[in-house]
Amino acid sequence: RPRSHTVTTTSSSFTANLSASSSTLAYDREFLRTLPGLLMVTEIVLGLLVWTLIAGTEYFLYPAFGWVMFVAVFYWVLTVFFLIIYMTMTYTRIPQVPWTTVGLFFNGSAFILYLIAAIVDASSVTKELDSHNYNSWAASSFFAFVVTSCYAGNTYFSFISWQSRTLQ
Numbered sequence: 001r002p003r004s005h006t007v008t009t010t011s012s013s014f015t016a017n018l019s020a021s022s023s024t025l026a027y028d029r030e031f032l033r034t035l036p037g038l039l040m041v042t043e044i045v046l047g048l049l050v051w052t053l054i055a056g057t058e059y060f061l062y063p064a065f066g067w068v069m070f071v072a073v074f075y076w077v078l079t080v081f082f083l084i085i086y087m088t089m090t091y092t093r094i095p096q097v098p099w100t101t102v103g104l105f106f107n108g109s110a111f112i113l114y115l116i117a118a119i120v121d122a123s124s125v126t127k128e129l130d131s132h133n134y135n136s137w138a139a140s141s142f143f144a145f146v147v148t149s150c151y152a153g154n155t156y157f158s159f160i161s162w163q164s165r166t167l168q
Helices: 013-021 029-033 035-055 063-087 099-124 131-167
Strands: none
Touching (some): 029 035, 035 063, 035 131, 099 131
């Protein structure tokens, strides 16, 4: 005897939106004109200076500079990643992620760890060492404090954004 089968197919709105929106890549030109965008670019440029100034020396002989290198490279890579996310407006395609909370946690942790790394960097610079290392480490210490202040500014803006999002 013949059996009748009913097949029902459904499509989730997530996959429909993903396939519809993945064909065009959005680009937010205005983000770089905002203060958080400018701070992020400054963090990338000066963070690159911090870790390249240290990497050009024999930092591996001194564990303190290894810590500074870790923080500088780790947050440099993550900041480039977040800049790409903001520039391509990827955050609008993934609404499940609480981006304001992620931004606040990222910038807050970057501020705290960069502040510790900048203090370690500055306190580890001694005149007794090779003059090439001294100049590079002193410059990296200066730029580490500047990057720290940039992350502090972005932490403030992230907090304001997070606070206004949670009040709604």
